[in-house]
Amino acid sequence: MTTIILCTLVGIIFFTYHTTYVKTLTVKLTIPSVPPLTLVHLSDPHGRIRFWNGELHKLVNVHDPDLVMVTGDLTQHSGQLTRVLNELVKVKSKDGIFFVPGNYEREAGRFHKKVYSDAVYRSQKEAWQQVMTVVENKSTVIEKDGSRIWIYGFDNSIYGNEQRPEQEIQQANMTIFLAHSPNIISLIHNEGLKADLLLTGHTHGGQVRLFNRTVGAYKHFHVGQKQDQSVGVFGISRGLGTSRLPIRLNCFPEITVYAVNQS
16 A cells, blocks of 8 residues: 555656646747847746746746747636736736737637637736737837847637738848747748747647657647748747646646847
């Protein structure tokens, strides 16, 4: 009996560690004509703001970010929203936090999904806007030390809802695309759009990985970053929380730090 209890405890600790220990990945980028920048990408917290190695805002603030990008799925259900936003408001980002919604901004539930009404969605959007700049099929421009950084968010929280930019910003020194689902790459390629960086989430890296391969859904997507002829670097975050399966294995929660023009 003692052996069974000990093995159970070890198993619980093992899976808890894999599910809640945040790893930080630093990616170095060279983008001509922009000053040195630190950009932090967060995705898919699904209500989780405290981790094995600290609170989310502390894990972000240690990097002294210029820009923070959040690519959707803040909560598992709307009752978690206030707590998540109260955490994000503690994030210190010099030039703002930018948010594009995910499918869990439209629905709730782990197995049996409940679709939010338009009224609930609008109410939640008002709350997001108190903390972040919402780029929901919209763009915004950041002026930084004489450079222009153009950020555009594709809203594919509902597939088919995403729209291409109506007009590209002229003379932008850096272009960043945001979307929740990496499926947006098809529209980008089909429309011939160009950017320096595309940041997405949604897949959670599969949540369970064996022999460096995804087990289950999203096997057709890469994990992390890859070069792309249209968007320069195409990043898919493993995210922070969990969705259907409440555990991770060999697929730790992730904060991605993009160090632009830094040695």
